[in-house]
Amino acid sequence: MKISAQEEYGIRCLLQIGRRTATGGTTIAEISKAERITPSNTAKLVRILRMNGFVASSRGKDGGYTLARAPGEIKLGEVFEVLGGKLFDVGFCDHYAGSADVCSHNDHCTVRSFWCAIQSVLDHVLDQTTLEHLMDPTGLGWWETCLTANPLLNSAPRT
Amino acid sequence: MKISAQEEYGIRCLLQIGRRTATGGTTIAEISKAERITPSNTAKLVRILRMNGFVASSRGKDGGYTLARAPGEIKLGEVFEVLGGKLFDVGFCDHYAGSADVCSHNDHCTVRSFWCAIQSVLDHVLDQTTLEHLMDPTGLGWWETCLTANPLLNSAPRT
DNA sequence: TTTAATCTTGACTTTTTTGTACAATTAAAT
DNA sequence: ATTTAATTGTACAAAAAAGTCAAGATTAAA
Numbered sequence A, B: 001m002k003i004s005a006q007e008e009y010g011i012r013c014l015l016q017i018g019r020r021t022a023t024g025g026t027t028i029a030e031i032s033k034a035e036r037i038t039p040s041n042t043a044k045l046v047r048i049l050r051m052n053g054f055v056a057s058s059r060g061k062d063g064g065y066t067l068a069r070a071p072g073e074i075k076l077g078e079v080f081e082v083l084g085g086k087l088f089d090v091g092f093c094d095h096y097a098g099s100a101d102v103c104s105h106n107d108h109c110t111v112r113s114f115w116c117a118i119q120s121v122l123d124h125v126l127d128q129t130t131l132e133h134l135m136d137p138t139g140l141g142w143w144e145t146c147l148t149a150n151p152l153l154n155s156a157p158r159t
Numbered sequence C: 001t002t003t004a005a006t007c008t009t010g011a012c013t014t015t016t017t018t019g020t021a022c023a024a025t026t027a028a029a030t
Numbered sequence D: 001a002t003t004t005a006a007t008t009g010t011a012c013a014a015a016a017a018a019g020t021c022a023a024g025a026t027t028a029a030a
Helices: A005-021 A028-035 A039-051 A076-084 A092-096 A107-127 A131-135 A142-148 B005-021 B028-035 B039-051 B076-084 B092-096 B107-127 B131-135 B142-148
Strands: A055-058 A064-067 B055-058 B064-067
Touching (some): A005 A028, B005 B039, B005 B064, B039 B055, B039 B076
Antiparallel strands (some): A055 A064
């Protein structure tokens, strides 16, 4: 369970574009330089963002990228899904269950139901965070206060 | 951000061993058959579990595997870390920051601080769940109640 | 109309992860 | 002692993900 390179850099590219949208957008060359990844790789990542409606592009001289929506309207959950997919695939059992008719991954699928629970937790957090939160320096760390103010996340005993 | 195959099957192997510890343990051949993965792959996964102190092995005829600790003492957070590592590596910036002295992954590292927040959330959940929770069928879904009883995770507005 | 900056696309290479094979080791039972 | 059933460790092969490259298409300004 790792944050993939594509997620890491994809988010960073989006952040770069977000920061510069107000001043006319930015180019692949600029993003590339700022994030220290190659232009080719940058292009690939930005392409994913564009095809999924997060950024808009204009071609030709003086072209470049801007956000396609307001930062507050871009949920990180959506971005993550596009860049790295869900935590576990539905249809996982189809691939891996071997030749059994029903999911022999068994355990009455306790395991899978647990994966779902983890995913719910993540989704809730990611859907409450927008690009705006990452862009605004004063918004740095609203999540920490959430954590400490929270019964579940704050060493609550469970029974 | 996906659950890796090693995490998925590693947990399942541990679960198999846990279930059969009371009745004398189990073997790689049995686990392999139950989870429908090859014996070789099973051996590899179980080895990781053994080297990290989750299971004990005995060799020779009538050998096999048992839990090294009580199920209630095995936090899933620990197991996950061993099987799949942390969500993002410390030292990530060392690898990817290029030739800059300081982490040029910049953004005043808002991004990284956000990764940390996500990891905290995950860790809290995973450290509150033990193998016992997965083993006990009646314990199915204590996490769902947690979710719905929870302000942060239940569509709480944040400001 | 020319030019230069920029995006767009698909194929290719490298790296990482995942899975497999096989020989060596151990211990109980006979 | 020998046989048998099991674990252990290393090295290798296959698959997936990440990253690179090169040629093409589009646009705006000079």
